[in-house]
Amino acid sequence: MKIVVLGGGESGCGAAYLAKKKGLEVFLSDKGAIKDNYKQFLTENEIEFEEENHDEERILNADWIVKSPGIPKKADMITKIHDRDIRLSSEIEFAAEFTDAKIIAITGSNGKTTTTSLIYHILKNDGLNVGLGGNIGYSFAKQVADENHEYYVLEVSSFQLDDIQNFRPYISLLLNLSKDHLDQYNYNYEEYALAKFRIAENQENDNFFIYNKDDEMSKNILEKFEIKAKMIPFSTKEKLTEGGFINGENIQINLKDQFTMKIDELSLLGNHNVANSLAASIAGKILEINNESIRNSLMTFQAVEHRLEMVTEIDGVKYINDSKATNVNATYFALESMKNPTIWIVGGVDKGNDYTEVEDLVKRKVKAIVCLGLDNQKIIDFFKGKKELIYSTSSMEEAVKVSKSLGKSGDTVLLSPCCASFDLFNNYEDRGHQFKEQVLKANGN
Structure with a gap:
């Protein structure tokens, strides 16, 4: 062949x-x-x-x-x-044909990397023989070639799912859907959503599909998309008889037996990370990992680099790197989790963004907007008249300098760009690294 x-x-x-x-x-x-x-x-x-x-x-x-x-x-x-x-x-389709390992595959518009890493941490922490791959870490195919893992936790993008034929995960997770990469899907949100749902199309009734009961587009698709796998929901808005939900100050999973844990014991911050922790815990319960082990993993997990990553504090101002927020919905979650007046660094390659989604949060939480990109006009035009302090910059060094000059003790500087990075950077990692470098430089390190 x-x-x-x-x-x-x-x-x-x-x-x-x-x-x-x-x-x-x-x-x-x-x-x-x-x-x-x-x-x-x-x-x-x-x-x-x-x-x-x-x-x-x-x-x-x-x-x-x-x-x-x-x-x-x-x-x-x-x-x-x-x-x-x-x-x-895709590589995931090709490599999956050469392994009998159980695959846990995670997709969604936001939170994929965090949830994939968290599930890997839960399995690894419990002593399971597990590999991490897909859109994250090392090549899945190379691991299949060289390592004999019993489980693989894979972050899977819509682009990888576009090129599958037989790919069948043991557990699939669809975390959420929001408008992203629409330029690759004829600017049709439903077409993009259906690409994400392909994660479950080959699953059978001995497989599991974990999904977000609060997600509107997922609800719409589920009405016309037959899923053979056992469906298990999670929600941050309603109590469920089966699945994961918030019960007062706790997260709760009802599956076989019950698992509960205080939300303030979770290592990850923000409402969206409560949802990610619910999804990851359900996967842990399906794999029959005991409650104490899951609790320990949720308490000890370290946040993923470039995703609401605390960089440092300078003169009472916190600097947070959220470079992985390459769409408006990801930035919505970041702004939502901000507790202090925020200087927001935003901009890059616009993917057809609609900033109305964050308009209210920007009004309430953002003290100043620092645009970072080769073309900042769309952002400036949208927020003109809504925010007094809007600055245009075209390098990370300049963006950090302007942000530092605006910050007062108790403020937060948040890099959460809403946009792709390719105008000024190699990728979102390069953008995040440059942010951290310039922040530490500003601190004299």
Whole structure:
């Protein structure tokens, strides 16, 4: 069987390595430049590859093509692959075919990385043999090739789910839905939502689907989307006979037996993280992890980098890095959890954002808006007349300097951009690292 892998990043190199290890004929092609560490990895493992080129004839002669989630589904090469009716899969689909491990897969518009990391922490803390992968950490395919895990906890994006055929997690979680990546889904919110629901499309009645009962779009889709898996809801608004919910000052899970824990004992801050903790606890209960072990994990879990990450305090002003908030809904949760007057750093590549969702929170909680991007006009125009203090900056150094000059003891500076990072940064991680670097510099470190 001839395997072609498109994309020479973490997932592509992992998929090529797995194919090679399984004795399949493999060729990796990247239209851009491949990073040196990945080139070295491919060379050391005798995997044939090309960069800054696509050998169309060779690619279209494949039996099975594995595509990086970063390649747009409307790209010319992808259209040609579909026209030839060649099987096209994401790395998660490809790797899942070579393991019998139980897969716990997490998707949603916001909270995926936090919840994936939290579930991994719960399983690891209980002594289970577990791997972490998908959109987070190391390549799932490479782990399947080299490590014999009994469980995998995978963060899964809609782009990865677009390219599945048989992918069937033991437990799937759909945390929430909000308008994101609509440019890739014909600006159709329902089309994007249905892509997320594909996480459950191959599940059978011996599998589990954990979902958010408070989420409006999920409710709408569930009315027309048949799910065979056992459905278990969570809610922060209503009490449930089965599932996870808030009961007074506690979170409570009713499943087989009962699990309760005080909300103020959770290591994660904010209402959205109460929902994430409920979802993760349900997964723990399905896997028959005992209550004490789940409680201990929820108390000891460390927040994910770039997601409401406390950087430092300077002269009584807290600096929080929420660079992973690349859409308005993610920033809504961040602003909602702010207790002090907030200097909000926002901006980047707009993905069709509608700022009315955060308008009320900005009125109540934000003291000043510091725009950070090559083009800040849309944000300035929207908040003009609603906020007196609006500043435009075009570098992280400038944004942090302006924010520091505005901050008084008791304030919070929050980087929660609402936007993609690609105008000024390599990715949201680069943006978050630069924020932390400039903040520590401002503190004389």
